[in-house]
Amino acid sequence: MKKSKLYTGHGDRGQTSLFGGERVAKDHPRVDAYGLLDQTSAAIGFLVVSLPQGEMRDELQQVQNALFDMGAELATPPDSRLQYKLPRVIEEEDWRRLERLLDEYDAQVPPLRSFVLPGGDETAARAHLARTVCRTAERAVVRLAHEEEVRTDVLTYLNRLSDFLFVCARLLNHRAGVDEVTWTQRPRTDSATEPAG
Structure with a gap:
């Protein structure tokens, strides 16, 4: 089988094709959205490679598959005739599964008593990075x-x-026996308490 080229040149003028053939600018909100899902998956992949075989690694790889399916959906305009060709779409059961895992993992870590800053064990820091990319x-x-x-x-x-x-990051620090990095309120300076003007 002949390999396809990795480049086509079709996007050299700043446009790309949605699933179905519609051409849009590469900074179109739809392209930005599914592009950032890909970025989220990449950040999760950066976390996964640092994890041993086990349930968290398996669950995160399932998440990557879900993000791929979601990206395909967002790359397909709602009125496209190719909607029926989409892979499995995200449904309530998918986010309910995340809720069950959240509860399961949260039960394994100490109660949260302060704001947590990204850091601690390297794998936990990678989970925090993935969390912030996901928010974006x-x-x-x-x-x-x-x-x-x-x-x-x-x-x-x-x-x-x-x-x-977030709870993955907390659990990874807990399992590694590493203290979480917590926010410490800085003392206010005199200038910060003086009224303006």
Whole structure:
């Protein structure tokens, strides 16, 4: 079988094709949204490669598959005749599964008594990075939803996913026996307490 070229030149003028053939600018909200889902998956992949074989690694790889399916959906305009060719779409069961995992992982870590800063064990820091990228993707999908139709299950899944990545980071620090980095309020300076003007 002949290999296809990795480049086509079709996007050299700043446009790309949605699933179905419609040409749009590469900074179109739809392209930005599914591009940031890809970035989220890459950040999760950066976390996964640092994890041993086990349940968290397996669950995160399932998340990567879900993000790919979600990206395919966002790359397909709602009125496209190719909607029926989409892979499995995100449904309530997908984000409910994240909720169950959230509860399961959260039960294994100490109660949260302070704001947590990204850091601690390296794998936990990678989970925090993935969490922040996921939040960026969520904001992009919300912006798209202001202009075009986006199913509620997609938005709910992304909201749960960032929370899930947060508790993954906490559990990874806990399992590694590493203290979480917590926010410490800095003392106010005299100038900060003086009224302006």
